[in-house]
Amino acid sequence: MNRHLVRRFFARLGLYFSVLMLISPAILFFLWMASLALKNESDNTAFPPVFIPNPPTLANFIDVFEKNDFLTYTINSVIVSFSATGLALLLGVPAGYGIAKANASKAAVLILIARVTPGLSYLIPLFLLFQWLGMIGTLTPLVITHLVITVPIVVWIMIGYFEGLPAELEEAALVDGATIWQAFRHVAMPLARPGITVATILAFIFSWNNFIFGVVLAGRTTRTLPVAVYNVLTFEQISWGPLAAAALVVTAPVLLLTLLMQKEIVAGLTAGGVKGG
């Protein structure tokens, strides 16, 4: 009995130690990121490094917004990600329903191929196309290319979700004389609301994070946040504080969303192995 308890104790200890080992790289990384963003420049380049900002300063954040027009880029990112996610929902939710109902696994394969294709391979032809259309330097090409990320995510998650719903309720509605559109709109869609939430969050995050489309297609005034923050690196290589502050500004919404909606995000990622771009 006693030996059993000792063994259990060590198994527990091992588990806690393992978990600590696994999550410490993430914890240390994000703490260091925050530390860099909250320190003044002399502390940031001190050796040995200063770990705890004393006193913490917001000067780096003010610097980022004053010198780099980050407000414009934030608005750009919001417009692009919200439009790309909204359009993807309009297109992808019915498509996911149709594919699930028609049991069309071939269409699902097409979505899978979209998941597999490198983002760059869309860019050469689309870059030329937008150049011919004279759309380079506007936000439209960005919204359109971000659909490449958001539509497959939404369709993929919604197929899985609609397949898991019981068919009886819609069939009852059809027997009562509803059209298939009404059965979808008033029966299946309300039931699928949790799935739509998951799809929305993931599509938004992966659109927000996207870098490669912006770096090719955005002009000076149409940069999204990831592109803007990369340009801070190229022009102000030495000033670490503003750089870390800019990085934190870009990724903070995503980190907050992940912390607040962890259950939904984990469910969505587990189901699809989704990743953008």
Added chain:
Amino acid sequence: MNAHASLAEPSAAAPIPRGRNYARRYWVFAVPAAIVVAAVILFPWIFTLFMSVHDWKVSGDTPFVGLANYKKMLFDERFQWAIIRTLAFTAASVIAPMILGVWAAVCFSSKFRLQGLARTIFVLPMMATPVAISLVWTMMFHPQLGVLNYLLSTVGIPPSTWVYDAHTVIPTLVMVETWQWTPLVMLIVLGGIASLPTDPYEAAILDGASPWQMFRHITLPLVFPFIVVAGVIRVIDALKAFDTIYVITLGGPGNASETLNILLYQTAFAYYDLGYGSAMVVVFFLLILLVSMGLLVARRAEVKT
């Protein structure tokens, strides 16, 4: 549950048209999405194939050159090195996250205090904006002022050159990739473990099996299909890795970390050789398609078990 299913039987036989027509009516729902997918996904594929057989610069004529772009690849040492580097980077960036990810999934499948919070923190690296985390890594790698070399010095390890030396750049990038994407492996395998039946474990505990024996002889064989799926997804993502490499090294120093994706970007958008770039895209895509065939086979195996 059973009663529910049997109640459903008659309604399935009710006067709802089934068969081919039944399925066809639902295609309407997918039409708008199909049009958009055709425009932004299918059109680029076809146009890329078209460009890859032309000598296509940004301005000027675009003469048809047949397979010349493809032939060029056979003699292009920079391209071949990029392929070798990509494969080496991919192999390492699959193996390390797979081992750590399975270990993490086993840990997170047992109950402990603050489990939800710990899991969320563990997942943060894969959700965070890649450009943002790459910038912070770059600062941490700084040979004189970086925090990593300081941390090494506190435990008596000599400083590393990280991404500033041709010999250490690929292992360092693999480390970033592992840090970033181990969570995805963990989540997929965790999903697999969650779906396992509990009776084999109960029997094993009665027989006095150790945790390692239970992992080795029960968990591992049962979640193997999920591990395969996670592995194939990892291979695809590692082949496609772009943001972190582009931001941290841009393929440098020299060409020491120039993977296929980076070379592709340089060819098309720095040298504006769109024809040659397109040919590379086609080869790159075929390489990835080959791997994703593996994904489909693995998925099918998963459904069967």
